[in-house]
Amino acid sequence: MSISVANAPCSWGVLEFEEQAPTYGYSEVLDQIAASGYAGTELGDWGFMPTEPALLHDQLHRRSLALVGAFVPVALSDPNDHLRGLETAIRTAALMRDAGFPDACIVLADRTEGNTARISRAGRVTAADGLSPGLWDVFARGCNNIARTVRESTGLRTVFHPHCASFVETAAEIDALMTHTDPALLGLCLDTGHITYAGDDPIAVYERHRERVWHVHLKDCEHRIAVLARQEQLDYFAVVRRGVFCELGHGAVDFPHLMERLKRDRYEGWAVVEQDVLPALGTPLASATRNRACLRGFGL
Amino acid sequence: MSTLHERDYDVLCMGRSSIDLYAHEIGVPITGVRSFDAYVGGCATNVSVGTRRLGLRSALLTGVGTDQVGDFVLDFLQREGVDIRFIPRFADRRTSAVIMAIQPPDRFPLTFYRDNCADIGLSIDDVRRAPVAGSHLLFLTGTGLSLEPSRTATMLAAELAREARTAILLDLDYRPSVWPSVEAFGVHVRALAAVSDLSVGTEEELQAATGESDPSRGVAKLFGGRLELFILKRGGAGCRVYRRDGITLDVPPFKIEVLNVLGAGDAFASGFIYGHLRGWPAERAGRFGNAVGAIVVTRHGCANFMPSLAEVHTFMVEHGETAAADRA
Numbered sequence: 170m171s172i173s174v175a176n177a178p179c180s181w182g183v184l185e186f187e188e189q190a191p192t193y194g195y196s197e198v199l200d201q202i203a204a205s206g207y208a209g210t211e212l213g214d215w216g217f218m219p220t221e222p223a224l225l226h227d228q229l230h231r232r233s234l235a236l237v238g239a240f241v242p243v244a245l246s247d248p249n250d251h252l253r254g255l256e257t258a259i260r261t262a263a264l265m266r267d268a269g270f271p272d273a274c275i276v277l278a279d280r281t282e283g284n285t286a287r288i289s290r291a292g293r294v295t296a297a298d299g300l301s302p303g304l305w306d307v308f309a310r311g312c313n314n315i316a317r318t319v320r321e322s323t324g325l326r327t328v329f330h331p332h333c334a335s336f337v338e339t340a341a342e343i344d345a346l347m348t349h350t351d352p353a354l355l356g357l358c359l360d361t362g363h364i365t366y367a368g369d370d371p372i373a374v375y376e377r378h379r380e381r382v383w384h385v386h387l388k389d390c391e392h393r394i395a396v397l398a399r400q401e402q403l404d405y406f407a408v409v410r411r412g413v414f415c416e417l418g419h420g421a422v423d424f425p426h427l428m429e430r431l432k433r434d435r436y437e438g439w440a441v442v443e444q445d446v447l448p449a450l451g452t453p454l455a456s457a458t459r460n461r462a463c464l465r466g467f468g469l
Numbered sequence: 470m471s472t473l474h475e476r477d478y479d480v481l482c483m484g485r486s487s488i489d490l491y492a493h494e495i496g497v498p499i500t501g502v503r504s505f506d507a508y509v510g511g512c513a514t515n516v517s518v519g520t521r522r523l524g525l526r527s528a529l530l531t532g533v534g535t536d537q538v539g540d541f542v543l544d545f546l547q548r549e550g551v552d553i554r555f556i557p558r559f560a561d562r563r564t565s566a567v568i569m570a571i572q573p574p575d576r577f578p579l580t581f582y583r584d585n586c587a588d589i590g591l592s593i594d595d596v597r598r599a600p601v602a603g604s605h606l607l608f609l610t611g612t613g614l615s616l617e618p619s620r621t622a623t624m625l626a627a628e629l630a631r632e633a634r635t636a637i638l639l640d641l642d643y644r645p646s647v648w649p650s651v652e653a654f655g656v657h658v659r660a661l662a663a664v665s666d667l668s669v670g671t672e673e674e675l676q677a678a679t680g681e682s683d684p685s686r687g688v689a690k691l692f693g694g695r696l697e698l699f700i701l702k703r704g705g706a707g708c709r710v711y712r713r714d715g716i717t718l719d720v721p722p723f724k725i726e727v728l729n730v731l732g733a734g735d736a737f738a739s740g741f742i743y744g745h746l747r748g749w750p751a752e753r754a755g756r757f758g759n760a761v762g763a764i765v766v767t768r769h770g771c772a773n774f775m776p777s778l779a780e781v782h783t784f785m786v787e788h789g790e791t792a793a794a795d796r797a
Contacts, residue, residue: 365748392748393605397475400634411475421748 175237175441176202178213181453182446205457209235222267236270237439242280245311246304262323275327279335291333291405309349316354328356328384334405340369357381361422362388362414385440389420412447418463428467479525481604484513484613485588486531487565488538499570508770509545512642517551518772519739528552530599532587538564555599562587574727589619596622602633610642614657641670643677651677663694671702710751720755723763732771737762
């Protein structure tokens with residue numbers, strides 16, 4: 170069995186999007202990730218964990234945790250944001266490499282912040298909400314360029330993370346991005362929860378792009394909340410606050426079948442749990458422990 | 470489940486309830502029976518308990534008398550955690566009853582006691598007090614249409630569900646003894662199917678509802694309204710899912726030894742509803758429903774014998790299913 174399971178600081182309320190001050194420091198989060206049975210972690214926002222490579226290495230090593238990736242959002246349809254995004258990606262990749270984790274990957278995503286159209290349309294996207302052919306070119310060029318430069322300067326790989334409320338949300342948009350980008354440079358981060366809320370089947374997406382799935386995010390999607398949210402035309406952040414990304418094993422995602430496929434294909438990467446912190450779930454530690462137990466039930 | 474739901478109930482079931490007296494002796498015709506076991510039954514009641522045991526929040530809208538049998542039914546439901554606060558009690562109507570002999574593998578003769586029964590007394594007012602808009606799914610049955618005032622109450626529940634965008638699952642539940650004719654059943658149940666989202670029934674019930682002996686022709690008649698899925702319960706052959714777009718999926722059964730088929734269809738419906746509300750594709754929900762139904766077939770009665778989520782999970786794993794109930 171070569172699938173390893175990691176968690177991420179966002180499961181402790183350190184959301185990429187929220188401006189609230191984190192309740193937990195990195196040391197406590199790492200302690201709890203290790204204590205709840207995970208073998209690795211993502212980096213979280215820049216500055217949440219130490220940015221000095223030796224210190225970062227030491228903090229992870231003493232808890233036997235691997236660093237598996239870092240989420241880097243870039244407004245990829247806006248060429249003016251590409252340079253900033255590239256610099257962030259390289260700085261982040263260099264930190265992970267220098268901390269001793271050359272197998273970690275940059276988890277590139279299209280920035281949701283400021284994308285008011287897609288924030289309001291998340292979960293109900295149609296073709297009319299998509300990028301024009303010209304913007305697809307800009308978008309793909311940005312992805313290819315970041316992935317190539319990260320690879321050339323640090324040796325790390327880049328995967329793209331389709332995300333609700335961004336320009337790559339639906340299966341059709343994922344297909345388009347995969348067609349527009351270089352398969353040798355850019356992999357896919359399969360996020361089960363985002364694809365499900367987008368209204369598509371993550372296993373079908375996996376089957377179409379499995380050669381490029383180098384990273385997996387395990388999220389579940391609470392169907393009853395998703396149905397009500399679409400009826401009420403809620404925006405993305407309201408949907409998340411309502412708890413659409415529920416604990417694993419409570420929602421629509423068919424994890425047992427996904428695990429079967431990953432094992433069949435001898436997937437060797439990480440499976441990362443990202444659990445939104447919701448009032449009903451109790452402490453992040455308890456929630457992380459339940460999610461880990463659920464995955465053990467699927468043979469992970 | 471531990472997340473926020475926005476609605477107070479997952480399932481509101483509306484319809485029959487009864488005391489079920491099942492022959493204690495197995496394989497003996499009714500004339501040879503010496504004692505009966507007393508359980509709780511009735512299509513909607515079974516589904517309220519079946520879904521509750523799977524972990525859903527269920528409420529039941531049925532009627533019972535002010536008699537002792539009503540106490541028996543309500544006490545059981547309360548212990549199960551089914552919400553009974555919307556159930557009216559009638560002084561002028563009796564809680565209904567069913568008597569049955571058990572002669573496996575294929576003879577389960579039933580006698581219904583439903584003259585002036587309490588569950589058919591449900592009225593417009595009872596429906597207005599029930600949480601139709603506060604549930605994710607409304608479960609209705611063909612039997613609820615057999616007589617007034619329940620017939621009008623059932624149609625009103627469907628109308629309120631449409632307004633609140635509560636999904637409607639219609640169980641055809643055809644009981645010939647409660648209808649003046651099979652045509653009368655068909656007229657009423659087709660009208661209700663036209664405003665429902667999902668429907669389940671056996672081949673016999675589908676034929677009664679549509680007048681068609683060929684199931685695919687029958688299903689086509691039901692798809693005239695807004696119905697999206699019809700799930701044909703095929704007993705030992707599993708189930709078949711008919712989609713509105715013309716696609717048909719056969720979902721295989723689990724191999725078990727039959728003790729008593731009564732309640733198995735309601736157990737199946739409970740499992741299908743569980744999967745449907747989880748957002749599972751119809752095939753997976755159908756397979757899960759088959760497992761819940763199969764477990765009840767190996768047991769003596771209906772509502773009292775519905776399995777828990779953990780039991781379904783164990784059963785599926787024992788029968789070689791890797792993709793079982795997860796989170797059991």
